[in-house]
Amino acid sequence: MIGAAILAGTFAEGEFLDEAVLAREVGTSRTPVREALHRLQAERFVDLVPRRGAQVRVVTATEMRQIYQARFVIEANAIGKICDRRLGAPPEAPELIEALETAGRNQDWNEFAQLDQRFHSCIVQHQGNAVLAQMYDSLRPRQVRLAVRTITQGPERFPTIEREHRELEAALNAHDASLSTRILNVHLQEVPELVRAFSE
Amino acid sequence: MIGAAILAGTFAEGEFLDEAVLAREVGTSRTPVREALHRLQAERFVDLVPRRGAQVRVVTATEMRQIYQARFVIEANAIGKICDRRLGAPPEAPELIEALETAGRNQDWNEFAQLDQRFHSCIVQHQGNAVLAQMYDSLRPRQVRLAVRTITQGPERFPTIEREHRELEAALNAHDASLSTRILNVHLQEVPELVRAFSE
DNA sequence: TGGATGCTCCGTGTATACAAGGTGTCCACA
DNA sequence: TGTGGACACCTTGTATACACGGAGCATCCA
Structure with missing residues (x-):
């Protein structure tokens, strides 16, 4: 989804991504956003820390x-x-x-x-x-x-x-x-x- | 989740997995099952075909x-x-x-x-x-x-x-x-x- | 009798409501 | 004044209800 494109440059490294905010910005509900974040984790864009959410990975x-x-x-x-x-x-x-x-x-x-x-x-x-x-x-x-x-x-x-x-x-x-x-x-x-x- | 373990040997190759059935078997709702299936796709266990669902991959x-x-x-x-x-x-x-x-x-x-x-x-x-x-x-x-x-x-x-x-x-x-x-x-x-x- | 088209049912995709857990703040006590 | 604990709020995790789309079957026409 466009989530990947969004992430390409717009978020700060280490930042926690708020599902509700993203959902509002994309104009959809939290469910697709969650799925997108999981895909982004598979692609090593974010770390999903339990009960905290998706953290933008720092690429050292x-x-x-x-x-x-x-x-x-x-x-x-x-x-x-x-x-x-x-x-x-x-x-x-x-x-x-x-x-x-x-x-x-x-x-x-x-x-x-x-x-x-x-x-x-x-x-x-x-x-x-x-x-x-x-x-x-x-x-x-x-x-x-x-x-x-x-x-x-x-x-x-x-x-x-x-x-x-x-x-x-x-x-x-x-x-x-x-x-x-x-x-x-x-x-x-x-x-x-x-x-x-x-x-x- | 246990989904991976279940898949290890119990399903036929090419079979389509029914989210509702899996949810009932695991004793949870469809939402976690869906997430598990997405993870399984990332691990190349299943192919997620749109509007059809998760198909168990045949490993040739x-x-x-x-x-x-x-x-x-x-x-x-x-x-x-x-x-x-x-x-x-x-x-x-x-x-x-x-x-x-x-x-x-x-x-x-x-x-x-x-x-x-x-x-x-x-x-x-x-x-x-x-x-x-x-x-x-x-x-x-x-x-x-x-x-x-x-x-x-x-x-x-x-x-x-x-x-x-x-x-x-x-x-x-x-x-x-x-x-x-x-x-x-x-x-x-x-x-x-x-x-x-x-x-x- | 065979093929094509339309309908119905079933299963995925999405939205929303609820539960649970964690974090931060504020207050009280030392 | 500093530290510790408790409470409240916020955010994620889960459940359920609804929408959408496709596949399969039945029926009708050639």
Whole structure:
């Protein structure tokens, strides 16, 4: 529900969310709000503490680093398998890269972040393991909130991202696992470094 | 809630669960039952199809194989990191192995399956990445249902499991990443093979 | 006799009322 | 004046009643 969207940036970390207030704002009753909050807990947006309610989770720099490590573990594995089986880059890759560059030129950062995610997600899916793909995608919501912060602070990074996507596609098509992994490693290490730069 | 326990073995795959009936059986109202079903969806036990209700998911052989692949990806990564940093086996490992052997002697298969999971889980946690650890543990519920089937069919495997756990602990203490990974690979490949043997 | 359409029933989705528990404040006593 | 206890209010957890939508069956027409 829209609850997720609302949470993306509008509530303070650590804040307790009042079901009745949310219900009034959304124009519905408490029941759907409760269900939305439970979904948000599953997505690690909030902690549901008994008899107290839903507390907006603080995403620490440590957790963010761990999320990117997790991404690397899953995506590097996918890349390895893709190169082993000589599958080449995913068929959707070219158009996603194209769209990403368009979004970059238009400075549409929302679209940019979404396309970036879809690019990486389709690589993981290309491996053919739905369980791993679903796990990978489940990391997304937690990255979104961060994305809002990073985008506003470091837009000069975008050309780099675009270039690395193209390089990764080429490396996959060349079935070069070691090169692909190196590119991915650099690509995924930039963001945590940016985060650390903010928070320290 | 107990809903999870109920589901562990009592409902047919593909069956639609009636909220009112469940509520009556548990002795509560529909509201908590609904919440439980939503949690079960998050744990991939059921599919919530709109206006139809909660359908018990069929866990296919393919999905099971993918789950074990996912386990291998995460746990092998953990092993690699543990050996790199020369951390050695987790401190809880010896007592878990001990308890596992006791459970095996007593033919307490429920306890056995649980301890097996805890052993592997603590290896992943030993790496220190909570996000990956949580992902790894989230695979557990789907394996439980299978465990019931496998245990009844192949109890002769248990000494092998115990031996491999001991070998893995030793390899971790020797900081031997490649040996540890080989042991894990064999260890995790047995179950999917067993599954395939049943379902084909 | 087969297919399509409409009706009815059943089950989920939502709203609201009630119960229970916790937190914060206020007052009394040391 | 500070601390401890009790009470009241507020918020979550649960129950129940109502609305909405779909699925299945029966009937009618070709």
